[in-house]
Amino acid sequence: MEFPIDRFRELQTPFYYYDTALLGQTLQTAQSLLMPDWHIHYAVKACTNPGVMHRIAEAGLGADCVSGGEIRAALAAGFPSESIVFAGVGKSDWEIELALGSDIFCFNVESIPELEVIQEIAQRMGRTARVAFRINPNVGAHTHENITTGRAENKFGIAMEDMVGVVRLARTMANVECIGLHFHIGSQILDMEDFATLSLRINELQEVLASYGFSFPHVNVGGGLGIDYEHPDLSPIPNFKDYFDTFKRYLRLHKGQQLHFELGRSLVGQCGTLVTKVLYVKQGNARQFVITDAGMTDLIRPALYDAQHKIENLMRQSPLATYDVVGPICESSDVFARDYRMAETRRGDLLALRSSGAYGEIMASQYNCRPLPKGYLTEQL
Numbered sequence: 001m002e003f004p005i006d007r008f009r010e011l012q013t014p015f016y017y018y019d020t021a022l023l024g025q026t027l028q029t030a031q032s033l034l035m036p037d038w039h040i041h042y043a044v045k046a047c048t049n050p051g052v053m054h055r056i057a058e059a060g061l062g063a064d065c066v067s068g069g070e071i072r073a074a075l076a077a078g079f080p081s082e083s084i085v086f087a088g089v090g091k092s093d094w095e096i097e098l099a100l101g102s103d104i105f106c107f108n109v110e111s112i113p114e115l116e117v118i119q120e121i122a123q124r125m126g127r128t129a130r131v132a133f134r135i136n137p138n139v140g141a142h143t144h145e146n147i148t149t150g151r152a153e154n155k156f157g158i159a160m161e162d163m164v165g166v167v168r169l170a171r172t173m174a175n176v177e178c179i180g181l182h183f184h185i186g187s188q189i190l191d192m193e194d195f196a197t198l199s200l201r202i203n204e205l206q207e208v209l210a211s212y213g214f215s216f217p218h219v220n221v222g223g224g225l226g227i228d229y230e231h232p233d234l235s236p237i238p239n240f241k242d243y244f245d246t247f248k249r250y251l252r253l254h255k256g257q258q259l260h261f262e263l264g265r266s267l268v269g270q271c272g273t274l275v276t277k278v279l280y281v282k283q284g285n286a287r288q289f290v291i292t293d294a295g296m297t298d299l300i301r302p303a304l305y306d307a308q309h310k311i312e313n314l315m316r317q318s319p320l321a322t323y324d325v326v327g328p329i330c331e332s333s334d335v336f337a338r339d340y341r342m343a344e345t346r347r348g349d350l351l352a353l354r355s356s357g358a359y360g361e362i363m364a365s366q367y368n369c370r371p372l373p374k375g376y377l378t379e380q381l
């Protein structure tokens with residue numbers, strides 16, 4: 001990736017930089033591989049930078065929201081309400097009202113109590129809620145434990161074996177229209193076998209439901225496609241081809257069924273970079289520390305998920321040295337990398353923490369009374 005380093009020098013660090021050209025190419029690649037009747041809803045929670053969201057809306061994708069705030073952000077960014085799906089295990093009454101009032105495309109319903117509340121609110125508002133059932137397919141994705149969502153023991157979704165009863169119940173509700181089945185097994189998944197397994201589970205479930213006379217016009221397989229954090233320059237665009245081909249090959253849709261995807265990380269991860277300035281290079285007893293002005297408040301993924309982001313010194317390339325790269329926050333987990341080989345670094349150097357476009361800026365906090373980092377797209381510099 002080429003960085004406009006001269007402009008970077010003039011900006012207050014740390015900040016997020018989004019490469020608009022790469023974002024555009026990524027969106028275009030994903031869109032170009034879709035079959036007719038396939039749709040991508042951008043998982044807004046990955047990055048709600050308004051410029052980034054606006055670009056994605058402009059490219060014609062829908063939105064996948066997990067809160068009322070995200071629905072508002074999606075509408076403000078220009079996503080049409082009829083392209084919005086709304087998931088989440090704990091939807092508040094006001095969020096359901098907002099979604100019904102905005103006439104979004106579909107609620108992804110995660111439990112019977114939720115379904116009952118949606119019916120009640122829809123009736124009071126004189127609306128019909130379109131719903132898809134989020135099913136927990138009990139597929140263990142090969143990814144970090146904190147980001148698998150499709151196993152039996154976590155809080156998401158409805159168990160496969162409860163589905164027939166849930167559909168029967170939903171059909172008795174006057175203000176609920178059942179339009180689909182929804183799945184999402186986790187995030188940062190690079191093993192296509194997981195998506196193949198998911199597809200086979202969906203086939204099984206669709207067969208069971210069909211034997212009871214139940215079929216729905218929409219199937220939503222969620223998101224979760226991973227990106228290459230180690231080699232952002234070798235694979236700047238994720239392997240959408242293998243991902244979509246897996247569903248083409250394994251998923252058996254009924255006639256006329258539309259297929260929906262909810263991609264987050266894979267669309268925005270590689271275009272984003274956290275740019276930080278080196279405050280100090282400190283010689284410890286056994287280790288050398290590079291202390292940056294960005295910390296876990298700006299990028300929490302290393303502390304939260306043991307994530308490894310590639311770190312580049314934007315000022316120099318050699319000779320190499322070994323550092324622990326750490327932030328200024330008063331927490332021992334505020335570490336970006338340990339024993340990391342990078343160019344010999346000096347105070348004032350700018351570092352790039354690569355592949356930070358997803359679950360970066362939006363997860364920033366003000367812990368330690370720190371200001372939130374700003375985000376800039378290429379054309380905003």
Ligand SMILES: *Cc1c(COP(=O)(O)O)cnc(C)c1O
Pocket residue numbers: 043045046064066087088184186187188222223224225262263264265266358
């Ligand atoms: C987070 C989430 C996604 C997006 O996941 P990615 O790994 O970023 O693609 C999709 N669907 C649901 C329901 C989610 O919670």
